[in-house]
Amino acid sequence: MSSENGKRLPETDAAGLNYEATELTLGLPGKSRVTSDGGARVGSKRGFSETVDLSLGEKKDSNKLGQTQTQSQIDAREAAKSPGSKAQVVGWPPVRGYAKRGKKSCKYVKVAVDGAPYLRKVDLDMYNTYQQLLTSLEDMFSCFTIRNFLNEKKMEQVNGIEYVPTYEDKDGDWMLVGDVPWQMFAESCKRIRLMKNTETAELAPRTPPKWSRRS
Amino acid sequence: MQKKVACSFPDEVLEHVFSFIQSDKDRNAVSMVCKSWYEIERWCRRKIFIGNCYAVSPRMVIRRFPKVRSIELKGKPHFADFNLVPDGWGGYVLPWIAEMAGAYPWLEEIRLKRMVVTDECLELIAKSFKNFKVLVLFSCEGFSTDGLAAIAASCMNLRELDLRDSDVDDLGGHWLSHFPETYTSLVSLNSSCLGSDEVSLSALERLVGRCTNLRTLRLNRAVPLDKIANILGRAPQLVDFGTGTYGADLQSDVFSSLAGAFSSCKELRSLSGFWDVVPAYLPAIYPVCSRLTSLNLSYVTIQSPDLVKLLRHCPSLQRLLVLDYIEDSGLEALSSSCKDLQELRVFPSDPFGEEPNVSLTEQGLVSVCLACPKLQSVLYFCRRMSNVALVTIAQNCPNLTRFRLCIIEPRTADFLTLEPLDVGFGAIVEHCKDLRRLSLSGLLTDRVFEYIGRYAKKLEMLSVAFAGESDLGLHHVLSGCESLRKLEIRDCPFGDKALLANASKLETMRSLWMSSCAVSFGACKLLGQKMPRLNVEVIDESGPPDSRPDSCPVDKLYIYRSVAGPRFDMPPFVWTMDEDSALQVHALHVAEYNRKPDWIGVGTYEESIQGLRAKMPFVLYLAELSNTSQCSSQPLLSGDTTLTPPRPLLRLPIETLESDDKTQRSKEGKYMIKMRYSMNPTICFEIRPISTRSFPGV
Numbered sequence: 001m002s003s004e005n006g007k008r009l010p011e012t013d014a015a016g017l018n019y020e021a022t023e024l025t026l027g028l029p030g031k032s033r034v035t036s037d038g039g040a041r042v043g044s045k046r047g048f049s050e051t052v053d054l055s056l057g058e059k060k061d062s063n064k065l066g067q068t069q070t071q072s073q074i075d076a077r078e079a080a081k082s083p084g085s086k087a088q089v090v091g092w093p094p095v096r097g098y099a100k101r102g103k104k105s106c107k108y109v110k111v112a113v114d115g116a117p118y119l120r121k122v123d124l125d126m127y128n129t130y131q132q133l134l135t136s137l138e139d140m141f142s143c144f145t146i147r148n149f150l151n152e153k154k155m156e157q158v159n160g161i162e163y164v165p166t167y168e169d170k171d172g173d174w175m176l177v178g179d180v181p182w183q184m185f186a187e188s189c190k191r192i193r194l195m196k197n198t199e200t201a202e203l204a205p206r207t208p209p210k211w212s213r214r215s
Numbered sequence: 216m217q218k219k220v221a222c223s224f225p226d227e228v229l230e231h232v233f234s235f236i237q238s239d240k241d242r243n244a245v246s247m248v249c250k251s252w253y254e255i256e257r258w259c260r261r262k263i264f265i266g267n268c269y270a271v272s273p274r275m276v277i278r279r280f281p282k283v284r285s286i287e288l289k290g291k292p293h294f295a296d297f298n299l300v301p302d303g304w305g306g307y308v309l310p311w312i313a314e315m316a317g318a319y320p321w322l323e324e325i326r327l328k329r330m331v332v333t334d335e336c337l338e339l340i341a342k343s344f345k346n347f348k349v350l351v352l353f354s355c356e357g358f359s360t361d362g363l364a365a366i367a368a369s370c371m372n373l374r375e376l377d378l379r380d381s382d383v384d385d386l387g388g389h390w391l392s393h394f395p396e397t398y399t400s401l402v403s404l405n406s407s408c409l410g411s412d413e414v415s416l417s418a419l420e421r422l423v424g425r426c427t428n429l430r431t432l433r434l435n436r437a438v439p440l441d442k443i444a445n446i447l448g449r450a451p452q453l454v455d456f457g458t459g460t461y462g463a464d465l466q467s468d469v470f471s472s473l474a475g476a477f478s479s480c481k482e483l484r485s486l487s488g489f490w491d492v493v494p495a496y497l498p499a500i501y502p503v504c505s506r507l508t509s510l511n512l513s514y515v516t517i518q519s520p521d522l523v524k525l526l527r528h529c530p531s532l533q534r535l536l537v538l539d540y541i542e543d544s545g546l547e548a549l550s551s552s553c554k555d556l557q558e559l560r561v562f563p564s565d566p567f568g569e570e571p572n573v574s575l576t577e578q579g580l581v582s583v584c585l586a587c588p589k590l591q592s593v594l595y596f597c598r599r600m601s602n603v604a605l606v607t608i609a610q611n612c613p614n615l616t617r618f619r620l621c622i623i624e625p626r627t628a629d630f631l632t633l634e635p636l637d638v639g640f641g642a643i644v645e646h647c648k649d650l651r652r653l654s655l656s657g658l659l660t661d662r663v664f665e666y667i668g669r670y671a672k673k674l675e676m677l678s679v680a681f682a683g684e685s686d687l688g689l690h691h692v693l694s695g696c697e698s699l700r701k702l703e704i705r706d707c708p709f710g711d712k713a714l715l716a717n718a719s720k721l722e723t724m725r726s727l728w729m730s731s732c733a734v735s736f737g738a739c740k741l742l743g744q745k746m747p748r749l750n751v752e753v754i755d756e757s758g759p760p761d762s763r764p765d766s767c768p769v770d771k772l773y774i775y776r777s778v779a780g781p782r783f784d785m786p787p788f789v790w791t792m793d794e795d796s797a798l799q800v801h802a803l804h805v806a807e808y809n810r811k812p813d814w815i816g817v818g819t820y821e822e823s824i825q826g827l828r829a830k831m832p833f834v835l836y837l838a839e840l841s842n843t844s845q846c847s848s849q850p851l852l853s854g855d856t857t858l859t860p861p862r863p864l865l866r867l868p869i870e871t872l873e874s875d876d877k878t879q880r881s882k883e884g885k886y887m888i889k890m891r892y893s894m895n896p897t898i899c900f901e902i903r904p905i906s907t908r909s910f911p912g913v
Contacts, residue, residue: 091297091705092680093566093596093623094654096380128567181565181572 088128109189113141113163114196124186130178134165141194163194226251230259239264258282265289266700266725268306268330269750272779273314284323285349286315290330292728292773293678294703296354299730299771301756303786306330309339310784316343324349331355337362341369349375359384360409367393375403379433388414388437394422403431407457407488412437414459424449433457436490441469447476456480457511458488465495478502487511487536494521504528508555511536513562519545527552533589534558539575539596546579550586558592559583566596566623577604584608592617599630600657605639609646618643619654625681625706628658635659641666644674651698654678664688668695676701686713693717703728710768711738718746726775730754734772737765742774743792750777751792752785760790 107124120140127133165177169188177185177192224232233256236242246256262285265271276283290306308330315322322344332355340347347370352358360383366373367390392415394401401422414437423429429450438446438459447453463469473496477483483503492515507529512522519542526532526545532553539561541549549556561579565572577600584590590612600622609615629636636657644650644667651673655663659682667674668691675698683689690713692702702724710733721727721742736753739760743751753760754771781791 088567089625089706091294091299092625093563093621094297094678094680095563095566095596096296181568 107186109167109191111137111140111192111194113194116141122192124189127182127186129182130185137165137192137194163196165192166195167192226255229255233259237262261285262324263287267775267777268308268311269779269782270725270775270777273311275779277314277318281318282321283315283319284321285326286311286319286322286324287326287328288330289328292703292726293329293701294705294728294730295329299705301754301786301788304754304789305782305784305786307784308332309336312336312339312343320344321346323347324351326351326353327355328353329355331357332362333357334359334362334365338365341365344370346372348372351375351377351379352381353377354380354382356382360386360388360390360411364390364393367391367398368395371395371398372400373398374400375431376401377403377405378408379405381408383409385409385411387411388416388418391415391422392418394418396421396425398422399425400428401426402428403455404429405431405433405457406435407433409435409437414438416442420445420449426450427452429453431455433487434459436460436488439463440473440496444469444472444476447480451479452482453480454482455485455509456483456488457486458490460491461489461496462491462493463496465493470496470499473499474502481506483507485509485511485534488514490514492517497521497525500525501528505530507532509534513538513560516540516564523548529553531555536560536562538562538564539573540564541579542574543576543579543582544574546575547582550583554587555589556583556587557589559587559590560594561596562594563596563621563623571598577601580604581607584612588612589614591615594619594621596621596623598623599627600636600639601629601631602634602636602639602642603631605636606642609639609642613646614649615643615647616649617652618647618650619652619678620656621654622656625656626658627656635662637662637666641670644670649673652676655682656680657682660684661688661691664691668692671696673698675699677703679704679707681706683707683709686710689713690716693720699723700725702726704730704732706731708733711735714738715741718742718749721749721774722746722776724776726773728771728773730771732772733768735766736760736763736769739769739772740765740792748776748778750775750781753790753792754788755790756788 108121109124111120111122113119122133122136122140124133127136166174167177167185167189168191169175170190174193180188229252233242233245236245239262242256242260246253257279258281260280261283263276263280263283264287265276266289268288268290288308288311290308291300291304294300295304306329308327312325316339320343323346325340325347326349330352332352337358340350347366350366350373355378358381363376363378363383366376388409388411414435416438419434419438420442423432423446430453432446432450432453433455434446434457436459440459440461440463443458447456477500480503484506486500486503486507486509489512494517497517504525505528508531510526510529510532512525513536515522515538518540522537522541523545526535526549530552533555534557535549535553537545537560541561546561559580561575575597577597580593580595580597581604584593584607591614593615594617597620600620628634629639637660640653640655640659640663644653648670650671653667653671653674653676655678661684664683664687667677671677674696677692677696677699679702686709688707689704689709692699693713694717699720704727707729709729714729714734715738739751739753742749752773752775753769754773755769757770760767760769785791
């Protein structure tokens with residue numbers, strides 16, 4: 001079965017410049033420009049609530065034992081997973097490679113928060129999605145609020161100061177967290193910086209990153 | 216005179232005749248003809264396959280087949296691949312190696328799948344088998360490149376070293392230089408799973424250069440693209456080649472030497488690897504593409520047009536592994552270029568994304584099935600499916616033997632009709648009469664299991680997830696599928712009834728896995744009591760299942776047939792439902808992981824041991840306190856419970872037991888001896904001091 005996918009953007013084809021590959025879009029490489037059927041939005045963003053919903057009842061680890069797992073509970077668990085809050089089920093989909101997580105090589109990156117007196121380190125191998133990472137960061141820096149793009153849309157003000165998660169990638173560029181698939185991000189991320197809102201006010205994207213927009 | 220006829224051939228003649236019979240099934244049939252054939256056959260059986268290492272004990276195997284040269288063992292259940300089996304569950308190969316080291320000095324081949332292999336095991340292999348030739352470690356774990364170095368250094372006749380998909384602690388590429396300069400027998404090397412950035416390129420090149428019989432070479436990611444030409448240049452006879460990284464800044468001299476190297480490999484039929492592909496370098500393989508029968512592009516993250524360009528050069532392709540970047544359009548192109556296609560695997564590039572990131576649907580699979588008449592094996596990840604597509608596939612590919620469909624979102628209905636996919640999968644089992652392996656997904660009711668039970672008579676392995684409505688579903692499968700050997704189920708509403716009603720079926724199968732279903736603890740106990748030839752193991756990481764009511768469902772259940780009785784190397788979160796469920800066999804204590812075991816332990820115990828009972832032969836070694844890396848050569852305790860009544864343990868003077876950290880004295884005067892059993896768990900046996908009154912013979 002499939003093992004880890006080292007996802008990278010396709011390099012330009014030296015033989016014939018592949019403009020299409022470098023054309024800026026909001027989708028991933030390989031996404032077709034034309035949707036195959038009118039309904040499904042190919043390449044559309046993941047639901048916000050999948051990733052930044054912190055009130056997920058069912059965590060990745062489905063070993064919630066000590067409780068009877070009757071069918072009704074299984075149903076409830078599944079219902080909780082449908083549209084609004086999609087939790088990640090252990091071992092599903094059945095792809096290999098994701099099973100082997102950071103046993104030896106942990107990918108620790110520094111996390112800096114503007115205004116905090118010291119940095120922290122997180123192990124990116126511990127997470128599979130942006131939502132998990134941001135939840136963990138929120139726990140670490142609990143006095144701050146990481147920028148909540150949903151609320152931004154609704155023009156709500158969240159208590160406290162808002163921070164924008166950014167990261168430095170392998171090329172040394174500072175990127176907004178969330179544009180690329182998780183695996184690609186985890187492989188190229190060297191360090192993370194939570195930038196204070198004031199610095200990024202002008203840079204606030206009109207189109208929020210892939211994982212934060214409502215589907 | 217009747218007797219004479221049966222023995223009219225001398226044994227040697229029969230043995231010679233039997234040597235032409237290779238398949239296990241035929242060998243087993245031969246051994247059942249009569250007693251003398253049984254005897255002759257068992258002395259000349261050279262190759263053993265054990266699909267579940269816990270189904271039998273090493274000693275039993277050795278006792279029956281004393282002259283084995285090749286052994287294949289499988290350990291963990293298949294769902295271990297997807298993180299469903301917790302670490303420490305078991306599957307240790309050390310007891311097997313330890314026993315075989317003495318019994319099979321001429322062992323040549325060891326093939327393991329999903330087992331825990333330590334460096335100690337590898338060192339023991341290197342030391343014990345003088346004519347060792349083949350080591351295949353498929354999805355194994357627990358060892359490092361140090362163990363591989365031991366193999367490399369000692370096994371002068373090694374032909375094959377295949378580590379595919381194993382989880383290896385890669386301490387750098389220096390292990391390769393442990394192959395002596397005089398060593399030239401390598402035929403096959405697969406180190407593609409090694410993860411370190413370091414690799415000893417010069418050692419690799421020299422090794423490849425002097426092993427003129429090398430046919431298979433699969434490199435790991437650390438080998439850069441610009442080294443491929445050099446390596447291929449030394450091994451133009453290669454049949455199966457796996458690249459390392461296949462990306463770099465485009466340089467025309469690198470490209471041309473790469474293309475030149477590939478074109479000189481006239482025997483090349485299979486390619487894999489291709490990490491970090493730069494599309495511009497792909498044309499370098501075009502010279503060999505027309506002869507390629509197997510292509511593994513499962514790490515190739517390039518877009519469909521580039522993939523299609525490559526595939527158009529491969530008309531002889533029989534086996535393709537690819538990511539879903541190929542999309543429906545690419546699969547359509549594949550179906551017109553590659554008419555000989557027999558096996559297709561399409562993996563998801565973004566399995567955890569909620570929305571599709573590529574335009575790959577059921578159409579891609581349908582177009583391949585319509586146009587490739589030889590298609591036999593399918594593994595397909597997609598996000599939507601319809602009954603009509605499945606029916607089309609079934610009708611056009613009646614020769615399918617393996618069909619594994621994974622619709623990524625659980626319980627996804629037919630996207631056209633919103634109905635369950637029962638009819639579609641029903642068509643698959645009805646039309647594909649030779650179907651041996653099936654994986655289901657999507658929205659499925661009990662209906663689909665009715666079809667499976669009715670039609671899937673040759674089905675050997677079935678994987679089910681998020682499907683069914685009631686016990687009836689499970690009952691259909693267990694009562695209908697005559698050839699079923701392995702059944703694995705997760706997140707289905709199957710409970711006690713079907714399981715208990717079909718208990719005897721379970722003895723005809725290798726194993727049954729059920730997790731997140733609705734089987735109660737009480738039913739597990741009942742099953743364990745009633746079926747002595749089944750090991751019923753409950754996996755529960757939240758505490759002993761008997762601390763909850765019997766009606767509580769168990770989290771994970773693994774049932775397998777065994778002639779060796781319950782195993783005893785279980786971690787604390789695994790419980791065996793023994794015949795006498797009041798005496799549940801489980802480990803009393805666990806110490807932390809220690810790579811260098813102090814002892815090897817294999818054993819059973821008898822009634823003098825409090826609360827533990829099992830049926831295998833038992834040997835316990837105690838290490839000398841001062842020298843904890845070696846076992847004392849004489850066993851201090853042994854018992855052979857294959858005799859009835861069980862023989863008592865040898866008597867141990869109390870002083871031997873008393874030692875600071877090796878044993879603990881418990882309050883009631885019982886003693887615990889800690890045994891390290893290779894990688895993970897430490898099993899404690901409570902041993903009561905033996906009084907001569909109870910055991911007069913000792």
